[in-house]
Amino acid sequence: MLKPAPAHAFNLEGDGKGKHIIILGAGLAGMTCAYELNKLGYQCTILEARHRTGGRCWSIRNGATNQEIDKPAVIAKFDDGLYFNAGPSRIPHHHELTLHYCKELGVPIQVYNNVNEGAYYFAEGKGPLSNKKIRVREIHNDIRGYMTEMLAKSIDHGGLDSAMTKEDGEKIIAYLQAEGGLDIDKLYKASARRGYTESPGAGDRPGKIAEPHKLADILHSGLMDPDFYNVAEYTYELQMTMFQAVGGMDQIARALEKKVAPSVKMGAEVTSINNLAEGVKITYKDATGVHELSGDMCICTLPLPVLSNVNNNFSGDVSRAIDYISYIQTGKIGLQFKRRFWEEDEHIYGGITHTNNDLTQIFYPSYDYLGKKGILIGYYNFNEKAQKIGALGYADREKFALEKGRLIHPQYDKEFEGSFSVSWHKTKYNLGGWAVYSTETRKTQYPVLLKPDKHVYFAGEHLTYLNAWMAGAFESARSTVAALHARVTEGRASYPAVK
Template sequence: MDTTTILEMSQLSNFQKGKRITILGAGIAGLVAAYELERMGHEVDIMEASPRIGGRIWTHRFGNEPDAPYAELGAMRIPSAHQHTLHYVHKLGLSDKLCKFVTVFEEQNAFMNIQGKIFRMKDAPRILQERYQGIFTDSRYSEKTRLFAAWLKTIVDTISPGNLRESLEQDLQSHLMDELERLDLEPYFSEDGENIDLQSFIKDNPGFRARCSKAVDMFLSDILVETSHDLLQLKGGMDQLIQRLVQSIKAPIKCNQQIVAIRVHEDYTEIDWLENGQRYTRRCDYVLCTIPFSILRKMELSGFDDRKLDSIQNTIYCPATKVAFHTKEAFWQQQGINGGASFSGDGVRQTYYPSVNFNPNSGSVMLASYTIGDDADRLGNMSEEQRHSYVKNVVSQVHPELQSSDMVTNVASIAWGNYKWSDGGCTVHWKDDMSDEANYSINYLEAARPQNTLFFAGEHCSRYPAWLQGSIESALEAIYDIVSSKPALITATKYSLKNETEKSLQQLTTSKA
């Protein structure tokens, strides 16, 4: 269902205006749903468990000034193909804020730290030949095959969690080198022969992905997006999208209301929540639940069918941890770095530099560490003080300027895997053990399937896990279902009349015979 079709649902809602919908969660999915439902003439209530609005869009500002430097602790980029997200960027008057997001491997002056050896991205081909001796000394394979494999390994090592790095290593050793050797790799190297175009290679050679282990194959989809050259961002912070939605919604958004129980009945849904130490109950005509399943599974649930409970229990969440440094100056610019990311070493993984300029009088910001999976767990399980100190020490191997006594003026971090209101960074399609794919693959259609008058939305209910696009698309789909839904009593009556009519016709036919 495309955006235009969904956003013209006012005609559909004409025959049943005035529905009242309780929305659980004030992240992007809940806010988009509230915005559209109100436009159609429906009444909404928005309940948020945490003290803040925005969910996993979280722009941290180092200062109160309008132009204070900021870091994205949550969502930070928008692929240009994500039209649902861009629709709201344009509709909410933020088009002039869109600008390019310079991503990993785009800035050739960025650094790589591989086992203590530090070098620029542009020098990677020479260093890779020294680093991956096993690949480059195997004379069965051409130089192009060995170099391509080394680049592929480097890309995966930079972005992916440990289990997937190991899976690719096993794939290369067992059969992928042979697969690369039989392919024409020349078109995918840059003119100087020192970089590869992974985007075009994967697009032109689907058989290569088919020969990867399932986990690596699924993760390659994420890598292709993360390394694409058409990523966008909102200059001034991604939370501007949240702020504009909040300004456009009439209903109050109530924070600190923690949902603890959901009971599904035939034609209504009951919710229990905690507020100021008291437990309350509400009977709701319709409920749209955007709460992550990692949190929902901890609640008291009744009236859910077994398939739904299984989906809630088995949806997989990946941890993510971010650490941002507020620095006295953008010292990396003196080294020719203007955006992009360095690979700062094990445990820290990616270090992103801003591709927007801040007021130089206010300093600058680097996203010193962005990790997922096992790396994120290790950082997330540290105390904040330990985490910040560890990241500073590791990144200082690449940027010794950080050890200057006044260079780092402030630090902010979030461990989404341990964050009380999400218990995970995002849902994923891959898992440490993919031997039983049916049990580990996300069935987003099942996640999104309603239970009577209880509906679901969020990135876990979409084709685009971990992206704003997924949250928004699932919200629009849920809106369509809610607006077109008929009260259970009416539906039951119609069903009963239909049965009686069919019986009468059958009797009439029998008597005539």
């Protein structure tokens, strides 16, 4: 007889009618705050410096524009219907709140193929396997085989310190034989697990399996380095099944924007945030000049590198936390090709090729399989590599992506049509990819921003343990709305907006 509650329903009690909340930033966190506050009867105003919503939740398609701090504005020129996600591109299956909002907002999702054994490892260097593209499945199965062979031999010869019965040892060896594909003599030999050099087929076509790569060759070529092996299948957030929004991740932002559109002021760059004795005063500038806006409270979702350049009267502890918390340097480039050669020629459908050079990763699209054209993410890099490539001009970034990419896919030269690159640490109104905490800043600075500074609350992925994920924005927004609403329902006075 009980009414079933949807997963992650946000049923707060009380009414916020008459309260004016100013929200800084129309990314996922800011719009989610407004969406939930509107349900409770609050008046919300969202100030967004850009002329689009979504913040880092941004899909690049034809006509998209970007402004980096040391470069002219650039416009994407892709075919209609093609896109790549410059920001988040994946939704883990255990990010329940993100999936909840997709469902509540009517955003359809589809499987995102994050782990693909048919993609490549490519190591530049001087090893026997260097400068060759090698299928992920070959390296995975060869390393797994050699490691289990060594462990099985060790158990056979009593080489493990842990006491175990003969029966226990036999069970473990049986497991290792199955896990590593060992033969009856507990030796690793190549099997169909690592793929075929000639595929099996009809008639007299049993298929041909190549010999495994030698362990020494794998080691000396760097293919057991963290660049390759410590990747998706071991990272909790990247384990399958993963999802994506049909038509681009910006569909999530667009669905939120429809819910809060009357509250959003575009092209409104915040220049100062001031706590008053009663309420807050925000100063912003737009195409018509400088304006002041007063409200009862403020929720600030601006990325901290941006917020650090906004005038304010925050406490010393809050100002220190804003300055001390770092953001990652990261960048992506989308490359449009006239033919989906990775599918047609190499049977790669989604997934990631990993390299040890400055490309770091090549992402293959997990949508529109067998279509005519497509966009690869030609590099997705971080830290020093992203800083190095981000310092290049747009044309030189494209040149770099093609130069290194053709070492893996020689089809680049014939099939390439155009590109668009984004360096998040250079992008105006972002100045970084996502928050990165050290043990010290997580302990000392993070807790400071979890609490309001008088009438100003802070929200965003940077105020969660889900940094870099859309779930961080959603979780933080809900936490902030709950805290603000609890404060309001204790009986605080209301202060009307002044424009």
